Amino acid sequence: MTVCAFPIKPDEEAMPLALSPTTVPVVVDEAKCIADKGCTVCVDVCPLDVLRISDLTGKAYMKFDECWYCMPCEKDCPTGAVTVNIPYLLR
16 A cells, blocks of 8 residues: 655656646745745745756746645745645645
8 A cells, every 4th residue: 555656855857847837836926035145945844845946047946846735835935935826626
């Protein structure tokens, strides 16, 4: 019997990549994000390790299209830049 279908800290090759920011549940407002100033709170608190800091913009984004809707990225963001869009059926 399998308890969990995927690992707690995902292997980058095993996770589906997010195709665009509009297809992922975690959205980062780049105007509010201070990752370019050294903040990594959202990346650090994600238990699935799906958030990354962009090498191009220095801002956080959701790299992988997986989310448990556990909310620490949104709750712990010091500037309120992170929003987790919970699907209606999960509310």
